[in-house]
Amino acid sequence: MARRKTQTAGPSDEALRIARTIVYYEACLDSEVPHAVARELWAHDMKLPFAAGEHVSADVARLLEERAHREAAGV
Secondary structure, three states: OOOOOOOOOEEEEEEEEHHHHHHHHHHHHHOOOOHHHHHHHHOOOOOOOOOOOOOOOOOHHHHHHHHHHHHHHOO
């Protein structure tokens, strides 16, 4: 019996991973982001939400994650 994909409340994990990678490139490579910030953002697992760290503030992480969700939703 064939399985049908059920509607979910949001984008798939794969869509978010891809969107986070796109957001990373837009934020870090198209802007004047310090190398330490870019390195820290890239070092995290793109399967997980952006998070605050030594070089990334909570506000920046939140904004990047919100942008990734918009990208994944196609907004």
